[in-house]
Amino acid sequence: MAFELIINLLILGFSIFCFFYVGSTMPKSAVNELGAEQWPQAIIIILVLALCWNIFKLIRDHKADMGASFKKLGSDTVNFFKSKLFIGMLIVVIMSLMYEPVGFMVTCLLFLISYGYLLGERRPLNLILTSVIITIILYIGFAVLLGVLLPRGQISFLRNFALFVESLVPTF
Amino acid sequence: MELLTSGLAVVFRPSMLFMVVVAVFLGTLFGALPGVSGTMAVTLGIPFTYSMNAVDAIVFLVAIYCASITGGGMTAILFKIPGVPSSAPTTYDGYPMAQRGEAGKALGMQLICSAVGGIFAALCMLLLSPQLTQAALSFGPAELFAISFMGLSILTSLDTDNICRTIISGMLGLLMACIGLDPLLGVPRLTFGTRFLTSGIEMIPVMIGFFAVTEVLKQTYKPAKLKAVGDTSSGKLSAELPSLKEFLSVKWVVLRCSVVGTLIGILPGAGATIASFLCYSMEQKISKTPEKFGTGCLEGIAAPESGNNAATGGAMVPLLSLGIPGGNAAAIMMSALVLKGVTMGPLLLVNQPQFLSATFASMLVANIVMVIAAVIIAKIFVKVLAIPYSVLGPTIIMMATIGAYATKNTAVDVILMAISGVIGFVIVTCKFNSSALILGLVLGVICESNLRRAYTIADGDTLLAATMNILSRPVTGVIMVICVIALLWPVLKPIIAKKKSEGK
Numbered sequence: 001m002a003f004e005l006i007i008n009l010l011i012l013g014f015s016i017f018c019f020f021y022v023g024s025t026m027p028k029s030a031v032n033e034l035g036a037e038q039w040p041q042a043i044i045i046i047l048v049l050a051l052c053w054n055i056f057k058l059i060r061d062h063k064a065d066m067g068a069s070f071k072k073l074g075s076d077t078v079n080f081f082k083s084k085l086f087i088g089m090l091i092v093v094i095m096s097l098m099y100e101p102v103g104f105m106v107t108c109l110l111f112l113i114s115y116g117y118l119l120g121e122r123r124p125l126n127l128i129l130t131s132v133i134i135t136i137i138l139y140i141g142f143a144v145l146l147g148v149l150l151p152r153g154q155i156s157f158l159r160n161f162a163l164f165v166e167s168l169v170p171t172f
Numbered sequence: 173m174e175l176l177t178s179g180l181a182v183v184f185r186p187s188m189l190f191m192v193v194v195a196v197f198l199g200t201l202f203g204a205l206p207g208v209s210g211t212m213a214v215t216l217g218i219p220f221t222y223s224m225n226a227v228d229a230i231v232f233l234v235a236i237y238c239a240s241i242t243g244g245g246m247t248a249i250l251f252k253i254p255g256v257p258s259s260a261p262t263t264y265d266g267y268p269m270a271q272r273g274e275a276g277k278a279l280g281m282q283l284i285c286s287a288v289g290g291i292f293a294a295l296c297m298l299l300l301s302p303q304l305t306q307a308a309l310s311f312g313p314a315e316l317f318a319i320s321f322m323g324l325s326i327l328t329s330l331d332t333d334n335i336c337r338t339i340i341s342g343m344l345g346l347l348m349a350c351i352g353l354d355p356l357l358g359v360p361r362l363t364f365g366t367r368f369l370t371s372g373i374e375m376i377p378v379m380i381g382f383f384a385v386t387e388v389l390k391q392t393y394k395p396a397k398l399k400a401v402g403d404t405s406s407g408k409l410s411a412e413l414p415s416l417k418e419f420l421s422v423k424w425v426v427l428r429c430s431v432v433g434t435l436i437g438i439l440p441g442a443g444a445t446i447a448s449f450l451c452y453s454m455e456q457k458i459s460k461t462p463e464k465f466g467t468g469c470l471e472g473i474a475a476p477e478s479g480n481n482a483a484t485g486g487a488m489v490p491l492l493s494l495g496i497p498g499g500n501a502a503a504i505m506m507s508a509l510v511l512k513g514v515t516m517g518p519l520l521l522v523n524q525p526q527f528l529s530a531t532f533a534s535m536l537v538a539n540i541v542m543v544i545a546a547v548i549i550a551k552i553f554v555k556v557l558a559i560p561y562s563v564l565g566p567t568i569i570m571m572a573t574i575g576a577y578a579t580k581n582t583a584v585d586v587i588l589m590a591i592s593g594v595i596g597f598v599i600v601t602c603k604f605n606s607s608a609l610i611l612g613l614v615l616g617v618i619c620e621s622n623l624r625r626a627y628t629i630a631d632g633d634t635l636l637a638a639t640m641n642i643l644s645r646p647v648t649g650v651i652m653v654i655c656v657i658a659l660l661w662p663v664l665k666p667i668i669a670k671k672k673s674e675g676k
Contacts, residue, residue, distance in 0.1 A: 004602045011344070018347070022362055026354070032638050034627040036357050039620045040350040047343035054336045088392040089594050092385060092569060096590035099573060100583035112566045119392060119562035130563050138570060148222050148578050 001062045002069040003076070005055065012051045019044045084118055091115055103153025103162050104143075108135045144169055176298070179529030183537050188228055191220075192534060195235035196541045200549050202236070203243025210258065210444065210484075211500040212383045213240035216568070218376065218508050219575040226512040227530045233505045234531050235538035238484050241444055242286040242542050243549070245477055249278045258444035258480040261452035265465065265472025272468055281414045281470050282477045283546050285426050287539045289478030292430040293437065293485020294535035297492070300438075301521060301528050304493035311518065313625035314642045316494075318651035320618045323496050323611065325655035328662040329446075331605050335663060341605040345612020346619075348373050355621040356628075368584055375507045375613060377576040377589040382606045383500070384572035385593025388565045390600065414470065422474040425455055433479035437486020437499075444480040444487075444499070451479030485535055492521060492528055495618070500607055503614040 022037045022044075029035020062069065080086055095111045112131035121127045142148040143166075152162040183192060195217065202213035217236040221229035244259035249266030262282065269278040311319070327342040328335050351362045352372025363369040429451040436447040455475040456465045465472045483499075490496040495516030497503035506516055514520065514527075521528050576589035599606050632638030643649050 007598060007602050011340070015347075018362060021364075022350075026361060027357065027359065032627075032632050032634055034624045034635070036354040036359065036361055039624065040347060040362065043343050043346045043350070047340060047347065050336055050339045050343065054340060057336065083393075085389060085393045085597075088389055089597070092389075092590045092593060093587075095569075095573070096583070096586045099577065099586045104574075108570050111570060112563075115566035115569065116562040119560075119565055121560065121562035127562075134563070134567050134570070138567075138574065142219055142574050148219050148574060149581050150574065151577065151583075 001058065001065065002073045005058050008051055008055050008058065012048060012055070015044050015047050015051065019048075087118055088115065091118065100151045101154045103155075103158050104150035105135060105139065105162050105165060106153065106158055108138060139165075140169060176529060176532070178526055179531075179533030182227060182526065182530040183231060183533040188231060189537070191224075191228070191232050192235045192537055193541055193545070195220075195232045196239040196538050196545045197549065199236035199239025199538075200243035200246075200542065200546050203240030204246045204549065210237055210240040210244065211379075211504060212387060212568075213237070213243075214501045214504045215376075215380050215383055215575065216571050218380075218504070219571065219578050221508055222578050226509055226514045227524075227526055229508055229512060230505060230527060231530050231534040233508060234484075234488065234534045235541075237501050237505070238290050238481065238535055238538045239542050239545070241480050241484055242283065242290075242477075242546060245282040245286065245473075246279065246546070246549075249282060249473075250275060258448045258483070259476070260445070261448050261476035262473055264452070265468050265470075268466070268468030269473070274468070277414055277418075277470075278468075278473055279546075281418070281422070281473050283543050284414065284419060285422070285474045285477040286481040287543050288426050289430045289433055289481035290485060290535060290539035290542075292427075292478075293434045293482040294532050294539070296434045297485045297489050297535070298528065298532045300489050301493040302525075304489065311647065312645075313622040313629065314645050314648045315651070316517075317619060317622035317626055318648045318655070319494055320496055320615050320622060321655050322651055322658075323490075323615045324619065325658040327608055327611065328659050331608075332662045332665075334603055334605065337603055338605040338608045341599065341608035342612040344604075345609040345614075346616040347612075348378075348609075349613050349616020350620070355617060356624050372617075373613065374580070374585055374588060376504070376511065377585040378592045378613060379500075379504055379507065379610055380572045380576050381589040381592025381594075382596040382599075382610060384568055385589060386596030386600060386606070388569050389593060389597045391561055391565055393597075418470060422470050425471050425474045426478045429455065429475045429479040430482040433482025434486040436479075437483035438489045444483040447483035447486075448476035448480035451475040481539070488531055488535075491516075492531060494518060495520065497614055500610055503610060506614065 019041055022040045026035065026037035029038065059066070091111065091114050095107055099107050109131050112134055113127055116127050116131065121130075139150065143150045152166075153159045182188060198217065198220075199213050202216060203210060214233050214237050217233055221232055224232060241258060245262045245266065248259040248262035249270050266278045266282065269275065324342065324346075327338055331338045347362075349372075351369050353359065353370060354361045360370050432451055432454065433444075433447040436450060437444070452465075452472065452475045455471055456462050459465065459471060461469075484501075487497070487499045487502045491502045491506060495506070495518070497506045510516060514524075572589060573586055576585045577583070596606055599609065626642050627635075627638050630638040630641040632641050643652060
């Protein structure tokens, strides 16, 4: 409940900021036309009203356990940062950041190994073997057969490695 | 006839026919895998379309979509886990049949009904789309705004238990659609001074993030265990077709649900899930033996399966004739076409009628191939599901990443996908509605640009006078009244019901 309330309040605060921000950054519109700022502002007004109602309902429905929920928030936050879910999120974000600079092959291999391990695969040989096979299948399926552009990487030795692997795959 | 011939010519090109067969196999497989919805199946199919032209791309994606809805019924029958949300009602009767050792018959009935529903909807699409297009050609910006707003009017019906949260989600989607260059003035809006946001929020990476990455994160958080029942343990599972007598016993059920499913599919925002639930409850209500529903009867499988497949064809009608997606999957197909430089809207079928004919032919062929494909897949399916999620989950994310990157070949889209996946999880945790958010994001730009054009054209000294001029146009006025009723009805319905029960 506490988490939900905080998210609602954050969206509310951001919406109010956007309302004034868009009003101050857009050119002034004529009295008989719908300007560039009025459409987003109209959306924000409905959004703010709905958020206020949602926050009111949250507080009303959870009056009894509100204190306990906020007390638990600290330990819940610590548990979240230790959870598989947070590590999963972190792995996905890291993968997205290294996808272009490191290149598809190494990123895919490392991602499959790390996420597979996170999801409970503890046999190292199995994990590495399946990851290598899937990387090859994805590479051949998309880059070779379908001509989809996959990044080779911006770091020179990784790029050379990708080019070397590509040279091993017959072209169609 | 000419349309049909040209459509079949596209689909029966050897390379395309091969791709349709691949799409059907992929779609059935994706749909059958729990956690991979029909929308996600279409999303995962997008990278395959990058090397295709626009017509081939829609043919491929439509085949995946149709097959995924059918594939979803398999897990519903065998595992009591609907592969796609629209297969949820199939579990009510499919699973009890599987428990009785009649999994083969249940699967056979599911396949036949899915195919009949899909083909019926494809025929309706072929007949209805040109008429709608002709009508839409006389529409101006005001009417086009009203039609796109109709898509948004379904917001309150998406999740009637959480109307407020669904509205918040829809508004967040609409606000996200405002980011980037203003559609009329061309000035950067809500970009906060960053150049990354100047071109706006790219739809495909956001959708991929919301549907694929969020789903894998959900499975990481709470993994679901799968266990097959019925005659699967012997490894001799087959999707034997029901006898002619058995099929004839449900012929009216299939016909009624195909009609209802197609109509629901046509409504913007409503999709296969609503269609299957509605068809199931409708058939239960009008059945002479309603007590049999839920215990493992053929009608209970025929109703949702013909309904949800019919909705797939229905969803293509507004997409092709008006440029308004009928659901999430249609929204993704629309994004894929826009990416190919196709301008969606009423002029699409006038200038390029091959889109309609190719889509129809694809649905026709896909629904026939699907029966054969599903029989084969059903036999190997139990083994495929043995793939541990530690392999399947990361592979899904990698395929999603390839799809996001290939949109514009920039890493920004991959980062956007990852962030959307994380935000999607937060949204689901806070009981917001990600479908509503996507609906807002897709329809936002169409709604805004048409409404603002309508104001520019309308005579009026003030904003109010211009508004009255817009609403006084007959088509706009009628559609807006329908929209207001559609928006308010889910809110007012429980209040009216409460008052009635108090009165008694």
